[in-house]
Amino acid sequence: MGHKLTIVGLGPGSKNSLTLGVMEKIKESRKILLRTQKHPVVDYLASLGFSMESMDHYYDEKDSFDEVYDAIADDIIERLRDEDIVYGVPGSPLVAEYTVQKLLERAESHGYEIEILPSMSFIEGIFQVLKKDPIGGLQIIDGLQLSHQKPDTDMDIIVTQVYNQAVAADIKLRLMSYYPDQYPICVIKGAGVPEIQRVEWVSLHELDHLEWVDYLTSVYVPKVDDKWEKYYNMNNLVEIMATLRSKEGCPWDLKQTHESLRPYLLEETYEVLEALDNDDMELLVEELGDLLLQIVFHAQIAVEEGYFDMQDVITGISRKLIYRHPHVFGENKETTDAGALERWEEMKRKEKDVRTHTESLLRIPKPLPALMRSYKIQKKAAAIGFDWDSVEGALEKVKEELDELLEVYQTEHTDKITEELGDLIFAIVNMARFLKVEPELALNQTNEKFIQRFAFMEEHAKTLNTQLEEMTLEEMDQLWNLAKIHKNKKNDKKYK
Incomplete structure (x- = not known):
């Protein structure tokens, strides 16, 4: 013993x-x-x-x-x-x-x-100083652990371990992600010890200005009320959506279903992509919020139908990330992105219990845009060796499929034309993959280029006191070529 x-x-x-x-x-x-x-x-x-x-x-x-x-x-x-x-x-x-x-x-x-x-404990001392009963909700946070202990602004919090001004400065910066700079906080030193006790209410941004903070210091932050602009968290968003879907909420929100929300989910996804394409970070914040709203919306409908809630969604993706990254959360470390991707795919196959390569292809979602789905199908096929040796092989396949389309495009066999046109597009996607070009992005760039050139044509037509619909195809074709020259001149200036 x-x-x-x-x-x-x-x-x-x-x-x-x-x-x-x-x-x-x-x-x-x-x-x-x-x-x-x-x-x-x-x-x-x-x-x-x-x-x-x-x-x-x-x-x-x-x-x-x-x-x-x-x-x-x-x-x-x-x-x-x-x-x-x-x-x-x-x-x-x-x-x-x-x-x-x-x-x-x-x-x-x-x-x-x-x-x-x-x-x-010092906690009881703080209660005495503040004359507060914690029964209304209290969160105690270690000031040295704020990187992963997140404050809940809907309840009072006490931040401990405010050892010195340097620690206070770090705590201040982290709390500013949740509270306004001017938010009132109470700094308490030596709570319950009359000889050294000191209590001072200051604005959050002043926390590290106090020279007297030491190892006996804690910070009390009251919950945010309606007087202040609130910094919302995920729980708040879920509660807001539940309110919107309640009988006292919004009639439009209340009548939505999983099916009726489908177009909005797609629309918001594409608006996020557009913000990324434009490198507009301010717009990206807004569009990511709109996309997140759609996810919370679907989760709330599922709650009402008794299937799952937002916490299930978050738990599911968290477990998936941990499971599929054994090279991060386990012992099998990977130092290259290729190795990490291979490990991800391996864990994904185990998780989904995919036993054949065909099953893997069938799991690629059908609602994906056709170019994206085609690209993913070909990547998976290439992963097991079903691929051309070089881009030249892919290019020859494009020529072959084009010849087959040319053989039937003037016939009345609509089904055959559709088939051959699909084969040609599929072959072009394959060539894009060899060239490491995302076909969806490439086509979108061409779409934007077409709109810009068309806008140039329309504006130039106005300078000729005419409109496009009044011009012949040959005249419009001349404007189109002029638009191409104009664009090339702009690019030449850009790269000089």
């Missing part, structure tokens, strides 16, 4: 917050190990003659807080081989105390007995 580890909470800092049980344990101990001596109650305990040893030296020796906490936990576990240990931490042991969590994991694996004597 190993030795015993007793973890005691020293309270928020006032000697009046020390519990009777903690004091009794300290009195019967030969020595107390302290995570840090930088705690107001330590001087009081020293004045009573108690023997204490601080672990503060690890903060100077290590490069990160995680390394410090690991070192402290390892040190204590090593000492437990020879003696019982009483370990004192600020506040309460199970509130924002990472060394305690690490000790619990290590002690259990070594079979050591553990006793925890709780105390008043």
